[in-house]
Amino acid sequence: MPSPEPEMEIVHLLRAVTVELGLHSARFASRHGMHPTDVRALIALMDARRADEEMTAGRLGAALGLNSAGTTALVDRLERAGHVRRVRAEEDRRKVLIEVDERAVELGQAFFGPLIGRVVELVRGYDEREVAAIRGFLGEVREAAGEADRPAR
Amino acid sequence: MPSPEPEMEIVHLLRAVTVELGLHSARFASRHGMHPTDVRALIALMDARRADEEMTAGRLGAALGLNSAGTTALVDRLERAGHVRRVRAEEDRRKVLIEVDERAVELGQAFFGPLIGRVVELVRGYDEREVAAIRGFLGEVREAAGEADRPAR
DNA sequence: CCCTATTATCTCGCTGAGCGAGATACTCGC
DNA sequence: GCGAGTATCTCGCTCAGCGAGATAATAGGG
Incomplete structure (x- = not known):
């Protein structure tokens, strides 16, 4: 070894x-x-919400690596549970916008809130240069993982 | 907001x-x-291998959150694909040890190697104190995520 | 030693997530 | 307003994972 x-x-x-x-x-x-x-899916939807981007069925499926049939089933499931609503897009009526229900957001915050709060607290324990290192490292890893397919650059 | x-x-x-x-x-x-x-499952098995711990069917299923039936099906699948072998434990013949095939290890290294190498390279770009911050942060987050269930400490 | 309780894994039958193929609904350029 | 292109949905299917219970091995009390 x-x-x-x-x-x-x-x-x-x-x-x-x-x-x-x-x-x-x-x-x-x-x-x-x-x-x-x-x-x-809910995480992707809340991400989009925070970034003020519209999320369509297609984009959601692509983000999760599902095909169109699986995406429809997923949205059906979420809609049946009351977590999201389907809304036909006005500009292009082929698209279906997926909107997260306020209650689902609260559900997520109630569960993930404590952990998020703990991480925020942790970050506060580091000085500026250390936080910069952590931020830089995470950003670079995300980059690397996203591009790790093509062997050459 | x-x-x-x-x-x-x-x-x-x-x-x-x-x-x-x-x-x-x-x-x-x-x-x-x-x-x-x-x-x-393969990742959990290789982790165990690196730590020189024996991995049984039951422990593997628990680590992945599967019940016994699902675990059996999983090991069947991996064995059929040639990635692992079932070996009856000598000390307690109820247990089934799962051993990773060398070729599966190589397969994983071939795929994850580049990304791992990239991360190692990234880490080298930080000085000692920065690396300590990154290591500390990751360790604490792992801790926090693992304990995030029980509300009180 | 045997008998029972316990533990580890496996078998069976079932539910439902996700896929491929193709239908449907809408938009846009000609 | 027709044909090509795009977004979503429907249908039928495969297979991952579950619950219930069977099977096999160990551990301990009598």
């Missing part, structure tokens, strides 16, 4: 964090009778 | 990273005709 590089500790920690966060979402899902995909 | 706290940027980045890494695993899965759960 080759002597392990010390940088690998960060790699393993990173993976452990994603696993742990995934399990946390799964707890939210099962507690509310939802499936992991539904939670991912 | 209340003025957003600046610490929230880190929270959103963190979530974006987990989403991106999740999609990356999903690409690995679909490229090799596997399901997301199978990839999570």
Whole structure:
């Protein structure tokens, strides 16, 4: 066994964090009778909401890696549970806008709020340069993971 | 809308990273005709391997949040694909040890290697104190996510 | 030792998420 | 207003994961 590089500790920690966060979402899902995909969908929808972007059925499916049939089923499920509403887009009536219900937002905040608050608290414990390092690192990892397909740059 | 706290940027980045890494695993899965759960299982198995711990069917299922029936089906799938072997434990012959095939390890390294290498490279770009901050932050987040259930401490 | 309780895994039958193929509804350029 | 293109939906199917219960092995009290 080759002597392990010390940088690998960060790699393993990173993976452990994603696993742990995934399990946390799964707890939210099962507690509310939802499936992991539904939670991912709600998160994507709330992201769009925060960025003030309209979310259509198609864009949602693409973000989650579903095909159109699966997307329809997903939205059906969320709509049946009262978490979202379908609204025909006025400019292009082929599109279906998906709007998150206020109650679903509150549900999410009630569950994820404590964890988010804890992370905010953690961040406050670091000085400016340390926070910059954390922010830079996370941003670069996101970048790297998104582009990790094509072998060449 | 209340003025957003600046610490929230880190929270959103963190979530974006987990989403991106999740999609990356999903690409690995679909490229090799596997399901997301199978990839999570292989990761858990390789983790155990690195830590020199034996992994049984039961422990694997628990780590992934599957019940016994689902776990059996999962191991069947992985075994059929040649990624793992079932081995009866000698000390307690009720247990079934799951061993990862060397070829599956190589498959994973071939796919995740570039991304891991990129992250190692990134880490090298930070000085000691910055790396300590990143490591500390990730460790604390993992902790927080794992304990985020019980409201009181 | 045997008998019972306990633990680990597997089998069976079922539900439902997500897929491929193709239908339907709407838009846009000609 | 017709044909090509785009967004979503419908249908039928496959298979991941669940609940219930069977099977196999161990542990302990008598």
